[in-house]
Amino acid sequence: MMPRTTIKDLPFELLELILDHATSGPEYTLESASSWSSRSHFVRNCALVSRQWRSPAQATLWASLRVHSPATAKRLLASPVIGLYGTRQLDLAGVHAGHEGLSGTTAARVLLKVKGVKWLRLADFGRLSVRVLQNDNLAGLRTLLLATSFPDKPATIAALRLPFRLRSLHLFNRTYSPHVISTLFSSSSTSLESLTLLTGSSSPSYPALVRSFPLVAPNLSHFALQHRPSPALVEHFALLVRLQYLECHFAVDLASVLDALPPSGSAAAPPLRTLSLELDYNLSDVSAVVVSRLVDPLRGPLRGLERLRIPRAPTRREFREFGAGALLDVCDERGVVLEVGETVAWRTRMFVD
Structure with missing residues (x-):
């Protein structure tokens, strides 16, 4: 007879996968101190199940770290097991973040x-x-969210030798040295697939961004714009020949961005699959822009569109009520899946009951 196996007897690797899956939900993220604290509390409770669970629970605890205070950093650095377990996600905040950093x-x-x-x-x-980015421990880094500037001299930055090749990069609205952007782009020119720009055109770093953008544009499959791009940057959008997912903030001039993209459906440029839009007070305007390009007989950028996402949007009834009924009809005719988030706060800000 086979010996009876209970959950306490599962192997280390399987227990770690179970705990990792259990802590990967939206309630256990690095975005807030409370959610990360809840995650830590949950994992520590799991460690009390049995002696066999302690090591997998500790591995799960170290897999995701949010270090926003000197007290947390002190405990972390004093731990005898630091470095023994892999840390896939690391969130570090400085003293200028509006709190104790x-x-x-x-x-x-x-x-x-x-x-x-x-x-x-x-x-x-x-x-x-x-120079912290030259650390060999970051050789496996794939996603970088850069919301800080660096005080180093241009010569120091230009001499950087980065050990990683990024797949995803988020640039926030900070005053980066021109050499930082060019170094990041050149080191990951063939690997970077996703770029999110939260950098406004008024930033001193913007000219360097415009100059360096052609280094990464041909390889991007995901591109997110959170500010209105300058005409000089828009000119380079014709290089986005692999783009499949485009995300635009409501401040973006959607018409100029779409018209600057290479025609989809050709051998050089596969069709754009997903368009994600954030709306504000411009529902009818955005509807007109999207509809005109969906029905354009020419091979425009939206000819192969499969999904239109509007995470913050009114209900479908309000689409028709406020002049965007044509968008619903055209999406149905073209087989475009329309995903509407129906965020109440957005509707109450836009429409008066």
């Missing part, structure tokens, strides 16, 4: 100790050297 020196020490980082966010440091 880390100094640049402390953040650098944390980056030197943890291993296996694939996702990294650096936010609002005053004196963090860009």
Whole structure:
């Protein structure tokens, strides 16, 4: 007779996968201190199930770290097991983030100790050297959310040798050195697939962004714009020959962006599959822009569109009520899936009951 196996007897790897899956929900993210605290509390409780669960629970605990205070960093650096478990996600915030944050020196020490980082966010440091990115522990880094500037001299930045090749990069509205953007783009020119720009055209770093954009544009499959791009940047959108997912904030001039994209459906440019839009007070305007390009007989950028996402939108009834009924009809005719988020806060801000 086979011996009876209980959940307490499962192998380490399977227990770690179970705990990792259990803590991957939206309620356990790095976005807030409360959600990350809830995650830590849940994993610590799992460690009490049995002795066999302690090591998998500890591995899960180290897999995702949010270090936004000196006290948390002190406990982390004093841990005897730091570096023994891989840390896939690491979120570091500096003292300029509007709360008690880390100094640049402390953040650098944390980056030197943890291993296996694939996702990294650096936010609002005053004196963090860009040389922390040369750390060999970051060789597996694939996603970088950069919301901090670096005080290093241009010669130091230009001499950087980055050990990683990014697949996803988020650039926030900070004053980056021109050499930071060009170095990041050139080192990941063939690997970068997703780029999110939250950098406004008034930023001193914007000219460097415009100059360096052609380095990564031909390889991008996901592109998100959170500010209105300058005409100089829009001119480079013709290089987005692999783009399949486009995301636009309501401040973006949607018509100029769509018209600047290469014609879809050709051998050089596969069709754009998904268009995600954030609306504000411009429902009818956006509807007109999208409809005109969906029905255009020429091979426009939306000819192969499969999905239109509007995460913050009115109900379908309100689409017709406020002049966007044509968008619903054309999406139905063309077989375009329309995903509407129906965020109440958006509707109450736009429409008066």
